[in-house]
Amino acid sequence: MIDFHIAVEIARKYYAEKGQQELTKVYDAKKIWIVYAGKKDQPKFGNAGIAIDKETGEISRFILPSRTNFEILKNATLIDI
Structure with missing residues (x-):
C-alpha cells in the first residue's frame, strides 16, 4: 500500500526528473x-x-x-502539503 508520504516521495522523484521541483497539490482519491x-x-x-x-x-x-478524471477529482480530498 502506497501511503501519503511514499506517494509524495515518488512524485518528487518523478517531477525532479522533469525539471519541476515544487509539488503544488496532492489529492487523495479512492484508488490513486x-x-x-x-x-x-x-x-x-x-x-x-x-x-x-x-x-x-x-x-x-x-x-x-x-x-472520468473530473469525476475522480470531484470526489477526491485535497491534502495540505
Whole structure:
C-alpha cells in the first residue's frame, strides 16, 4: 500500500526528473494519489498531473479535461502539503 508520504516521495522523484521541483497539490482519491507540480501562484499551461496507484505505486498521467478524471477529482480530498 502506497501511503501519503511514499506517494509524495515518488512524485518528487518523478517531477525532479522533469525539471519541476515544487509539488503544488496532492489529492487523495479512492484508488490513486493525484499530484501536481510547478510554481505556486503561477499560471499553468498544459500541466497534467500524475496519478500514483495506491496498490502498486505505478505512475500514470492524470489529464484534464476528461469526464472520468473530473469525476475522480470531484470526489477526491485535497491534502495540505
